[in-house]
Amino acid sequence: MTALSALIRRDIRIALRVGGGALIGVLFFLTVVVLMPFAVGPDLALLSRLGPAILWLGALLASLLTLDRLFMADHEDGSLDLITMSRTPLELACAAKALAHWLG
DSSP, X not given: OOHXXXXXXXXXXXXXXXXXXXXXXXXXXXXXXXXXXXXXXXXXXXXXXXXXXXXXXXXXXXXXXXXXXXXXXXXXXXHHHHHHHSSSOHHHHHHHHHHHHHHO
């Protein structure tokens, strides 16, 4: 097992144990998607063109809610220092943590 796969498995276990707050993300997404047409106005042609952008905007904003916990557990238990000092490139470690964040 490589260091990256161990990091992904560890982060998925932590996310499942702590709870990812998925319900809050879904509710926030629905709130953004429902309220955005009120901000744009009643023009159906404009709303049909902006529909995909509104969905993407809602998804991206909802994903930002849990990003503060991406490195929190590693910082609290000191493993963030071990990750930065390891031979694994920091970019790959961050990509593995982001992948585990999306999967968990």
